[in-house]
Amino acid sequence: MxxxxxxxxxxxxxxxxxxxxxxxxxxxxxxxxxxxxxxxxxxxxxxxxxxxxxxxxxxxxxxxxxxxxxxxxxxxxxxxxxxxxxxxxxxxxxxxxxxxxxxxxxxxxxDGPGRPLGRILAVIGGTGGAGASILAGGLAVTAVSAGHRTLLVDADPLGGGLDLLLGWERIDGLRWPALAGGGGRVDPPTLLRALPHRGDLVLLSFARDEAPVVPGDAMAATLDAGRRGRDVIITDLPRQLDEAAVLALQSADRAVLIVPAELRATAGAARIAQTIRFHRDELSVVVRGPAPGKLKARDIAAALRLPLAGALRPEPAMCQAVERGAPPASTGKGPLAELCRRLIRDLMRERRAVA
Incomplete structure (x- = not known):
């Protein structure tokens, strides 16, 4: 024990x-x-x-x-x-x-050792359009399907918005600007109740009509609320790490870099990986196909000197469903859903090991 x-x-x-x-x-x-x-x-x-x-x-x-x-x-x-x-x-x-x-x-x-704290998994795109938001959304949906109370944090100010990805843009609740004005000290249950939510999934994303800024204090309060009130916290982080993103990256139990299976994308991802390694030691890579140059996922992982967390094949039907407002991996079928189940299972196995 x-x-x-x-x-x-x-x-x-x-x-x-x-x-x-x-x-x-x-x-x-x-x-x-x-x-x-x-x-x-x-x-x-x-x-x-x-x-x-x-x-x-x-x-x-x-x-x-x-x-x-x-x-x-x-x-x-x-x-x-x-x-x-x-x-x-x-x-x-x-x-x-x-x-x-x-x-x-x-x-x-x-709040200390009496109960296990929530586990944080950070997702970072190795290049623009790598699919980090799709992976983060799929992980959150999969975690809920597995019975875990989940918080999904959109921390990429220049991303398309995870509320749009989930089809939640009309759901009421606090966004980053309101939380940023709260001074960073909030009651975790109150915060989680105030965010947009459906069932066991809670989302913190950006507002459409205000500057997309995430203060470090607001990120700290959010991660604390997630640790104390959720089983799983998924953070979608920007490639250009600001103070809040660095805090989320260093707080994460696991971090995944997603990289398209292309030579130039791999070269760019190598610079991102170097920046990430400055802030944490643990990092793995997910390689997303197709590979125009026939590059193998294991070769890309070896070039980046990172362990391979998994590979994703194209899923046109899933992408079309997302465009129609269906959250990624919501059917539980396909390469994305399979990868997300494995990543969440590994994350929660580690939680049980340290509880």
Whole structure:
């Protein structure tokens, strides 16, 4: 039986540590304690929650720990010198001053190891028109069909819009601009209820009449809500990584690059893969046919030095159905549906392994 992952507390302040241990116990969890970011680094990415003491905020900034959701910086009564400036650079993070913030922090600890967190799968196109949105939509539809509560996040400002892909453009609910104005601190169940949804699928996409901008704070709040309230979170990310996309990429449990089976597309995807690798180690590739030059999927994966997650054959009937408003993979048949089932199955197998 695997041991549950515990929240990580990073502080060398004995008085603050006493407070945090007391609040964690009130939230029904134990914690792992690290005195500084060097000691914290091996556990930082996998912890369900990271609580950084104000005494270590500047040190964590200098250590360039990877961005992730569910990070709280905690102080006692007032921020020590330099902490406020470090917090501004560490964003997006949540902040909490004790003793006023004690009830809120107890609730955060209570969300820790008691239940498995949702799993995030990021999808990135290796080139324009690679089919990232189709794959992301298919993954979300497939996850719901498999019985998983799912959040689909459209984070590509220049994409065609996942609401259009699903035929949801007329469904009421919050879009990115409304969430961006909320300051980044929201109640996760309230957020999920406010987004467009049908059954167990929830969508966050862009509005048509406002600038397509995704602030990092809004992305952090969204990923946190997804982790706490959904089983699966699918993010459709842009090739040009902004702050929000980097956060989503670094928070993902798995990331998939989709590449057309063409020489020039592969060359372009190599640059995208290099950028992604700067932010995370794990990355696999899906190769989409047809291959005009008879390139094999395994050869493209080898050229990119990435493990092959799967290959997709052309599906004219599915593409025609999408044009008529049917979500991708909604029939459960064809290469896309088959690949999506395997990717979701692997993702959730990993969830059970770490729960």
């Amino acid at each position: 695997s041991v549950p992952r515990l929240p990580l507390v990073v502080t060398a302040d004995p008085d603050l540590l006493d407070d945090l241990l007391r609040l964690a116990a009130a939230g029904g969890t134990e914690v792992v304690v690290a005195a500084d970011p060097v000691e914290a680094r091996p556990r930082y990415a996998a912890a369900p929650l990271v609580v950084i003491g104000a005494d270590q905020a500047s040190a964590c900034l200098r250590a360039r720990l990877p961005r992730r959701s569910r990070v709280v910086v905690v102080g006692r009564r007032a921020w020590p010198p330099g902490a406020a400036e470090a917090i501004a650079e560490l964003r997006p993070v949540e902040i909490c001053l004790l003793p006023d913030g004690e009830p809120w922090l107890v609730d955060r600890f209570a």
